[in-house]
Amino acid sequence: MDHRRFSRGGAATWLLFLISLIGVLLVVWLLTDIFEKKQEARYSYIKTQELAWGEPDPDKWKANFPREYAAYMKTMKTSELAETSPYARYGGSEAVSKLDKDPRMKRLFAGYGFGVDYNEDRGHMNAVPDMLAIKRLGDKKPGSCMTCKSPQVPLFMEKNGAATFYKTPVKELVETHGFKYSISCGDCHNAETMELLVRRPAYIEAQNRRGIDIAAHDQNSKRTDACAQCHVEYYWPKETNYLTFPWDKGLSIDSIEAYYDSIDFYDWVHAESGAKLVKMQHPEYELWSSGVHSRSGVGCADCHMPYTRDGSIKITDHWIRSPYMNMTNACLTCHRESEDEMAQRIREIQDRTWHLMDRSEAAIIAAIDAIVAAKNAGATDEELEEARKFHRKAHIRWDFVSAENSMGFHSPQESTRMLGDAIDYARQGELSATKLLAKHGKLEVAALTQ
Numbered sequence: 001m002d003h004r005r006f007s008r009g010g011a012a013t014w015l016l017f018l019i020s021l022i023g024v025l026l027v028v029w030l031l032t033d034i035f036e037k038k039q040e041a042r043y044s045y046i047k048t049q050e051l052a053w054g055e056p057d058p059d060k061w062k063a064n065f066p067r068e069y070a071a072y073m074k075t076m077k078t079s080e081l082a083e084t085s086p087y088a089r090y091g092g093s094e095a096v097s098k099l100d101k102d103p104r105m106k107r108l109f110a111g112y113g114f115g116v117d118y119n120e121d122r123g124h125m126n127a128v129p130d131m132l133a134i135k136r137l138g139d140k141k142p143g144s145c146m147t148c149k150s151p152q153v154p155l156f157m158e159k160n161g162a163a164t165f166y167k168t169p170v171k172e173l174v175e176t177h178g179f180k181y182s183i184s185c186g187d188c189h190n191a192e193t194m195e196l197l198v199r200r201p202a203y204i205e206a207q208n209r210r211g212i213d214i215a216a217h218d219q220n221s222k223r224t225d226a227c228a229q230c231h232v233e234y235y236w237p238k239e240t241n242y243l244t245f246p247w248d249k250g251l252s253i254d255s256i257e258a259y260y261d262s263i264d265f266y267d268w269v270h271a272e273s274g275a276k277l278v279k280m281q282h283p284e285y286e287l288w289s290s291g292v293h294s295r296s297g298v299g300c301a302d303c304h305m306p307y308t309r310d311g312s313i314k315i316t317d318h319w320i321r322s323p324y325m326n327m328t329n330a331c332l333t334c335h336r337e338s339e340d341e342m343a344q345r346i347r348e349i350q351d352r353t354w355h356l357m358d359r360s361e362a363a364i365i366a367a368i369d370a371i372v373a374a375k376n377a378g379a380t381d382e383e384l385e386e387a388r389k390f391h392r393k394a395h396i397r398w399d400f401v402s403a404e405n406s407m408g409f410h411s412p413q414e415s416t417r418m419l420g421d422a423i424d425y426a427r428q429g430e431l432s433a434t435k436l437l438a439k440h441g442k443l444e445v446a447a448l449t450q
Contacts, residue, residue, distance in 0.1 A: 051191035054158075054199070056151040058125075058184035061191070067310050071318040072184070075123030090350050090407040095130060096120050104361050107368065108395070111271025114279060121282075121405065124183035124320060132174065142241040143168040147200060148230035151186035152179050154199035162201045166241040188226045196222040203229035206245035224285075224299035231284035231300075233400075235265060251286045253400050253418055257393070266392075273371040274381070275388040277395050280403040287404050291411030298334070306330045346409060353401065353408030356419035360398040363426035367391050370433035377442040384436065390429030397422035 049063040062069040098118045099105050109115030113136030122130055127149040131137065137145070144166045147153055156177065157165050165173075173179045190197055198204060198214060203225070207214050214225050233256060236243050249255040249262075260266075266276035288294050293303070301316060306329040308317040323330035324346055327339045335342060371387050397418040401408060408415035437443035 053191070054151060054155050054186045055191060056155065056181040056184065056186050058181070058186075061185040064191070065185070067313070067315055068185075068318040072125070072320070074319040075125050075321070090354055094120060095122050095126075102361070104365060107272070107365060108361065108398075109279070112268040112277075112279065127182040128180060129182070131170075137170065139169065139171050141170045142166055142236070143170060143173055144236045144241045144243045146170050146173060146179065147202070147243050149183065150179050150181050151184050152177075152181055154187070157199075157201065163240070163242060166236065166243055196226050198222075198225050198229050200229040202234065202243040202245055203232070206247045209248055220297070220299060223301035223305075227300035227304075228285040231282055231405075233281050233283040233286060235260075235267070235278075247286075251289045252414075253286075253397055256286070256400075257396055260396075270368070270391070273368045273388060273391050274375070274384065275371075275391040275395070277392055278399075280396065280399040283400055283404050284406065284410060287400075287406070287414060288410040290414040293410070303330045306333065349409050349412045350407040353412070353415050353419070356416060356423070357398065357402060360394070360419050360422040360426065363423045363430070364391070364394050364398060367394065367426045367429035367433065370430040370437070373442070374433040374436035374440070377437050377440040379433075379436040379440060383439075384433070387429045387432040387436070390425045390432060394422045394424075394426035394429060397425070 047064050049060065051060060051064065055061065058069065058072065096119065098120060099115070105118060106115045109118070117135035119130070119134065128146075131146065131149050143153075147166075153165065156173070168177075185191070187199065188196055196219070204214060214221075217225060232245055234243055234245050246256045246259045246265075249259045260278055265278065267279045268277060269275070270277050284300075288300070303323040304320055305316050305318060306323075306326065307314055308329055309315075317326070317329065319326075324343065327342050331342045332339065337345075367387070367390065371384060371391065374387070375384060401415050401418055404410065404415075434443060
């Protein structure tokens, strides 16, 4: 027997065995790792602490939802959106005065609280302190003002009824009932199941009047419902303070205006022109509803709270922020362009919207000046009615875009249309008042044709 041949054959056999063993071990390790990651992903929610229904203190949710809590706490870091940041070209998260940035607003809101104090919105977790700090709040402001500021609101409503909450002054809610927590986990989630919730009755009531049953909505729709219950235009009848959304005729500015006209609603009478005006309140949902993202089934959370990964776990990013800050997850999962291209598109839309807003404001101020001049010339209220109606129509459209927080991005075409109409109505109001100047002998008619 050739012992050398046997030795070589035995060595080859052992080498083959060793390679096979290593291969088997690698496969076992890989399968084990996959199994562990699947288990980790499946059990991403581990309950370590019992939470009361609607628990308003976000710190108590931390133990069960550490990833979401850590991300959500970033909404407190306003330095990320400082005024010098490109993310904050037309907004941001610093509590700066809008009146200082745009002094014309003092005249646009003359005779109303927003002409005295009007600040930029900050993150959700600043909602209560920011509201309590504004000068226009006063001691008698109804709870309606606080409806979307705190997770303590739905708890109070469930115990005492929505109508009672709306009638209770904010001061009493804070000093007597201990309202102190800003928007947090309990506003949107069932702590046991993490099911998304709509806990503000005004949204449910408004959708029901439109024939929409939000209880039948799927999870994707609920990711928008949770935001839409607050990011909307609203009002309350002065007799009841019952919070109501003006959607009975539709969501467009024309439909909302028609609704307000049908009930002769106005927030205040303009101190200079005498027009009955409406103050718009952050109508993000209404504007989004007319845009391409809405028509494509893209909801609020898809862009402002996109899915992200923490290890093997897929979670919703609870750092609620502008998609401009997070374009890889917020934009590029659908769009195939580069970040630079997407950023340029955003800037172009917002620059165009801002330019038209600037021209709208100039036109409205010109209308106010003309109405004041006509009134001083002796024009009666009956004669000024047309010009004042044009002022109302121009103001409601300008303010719809101004108060909305995307600087036109949620629906660029609709924003452009509204601002174009605002300029047109303001100039018609100016012309109407100027004709009265001529009628009362304060202006040569020939000047109108020059």
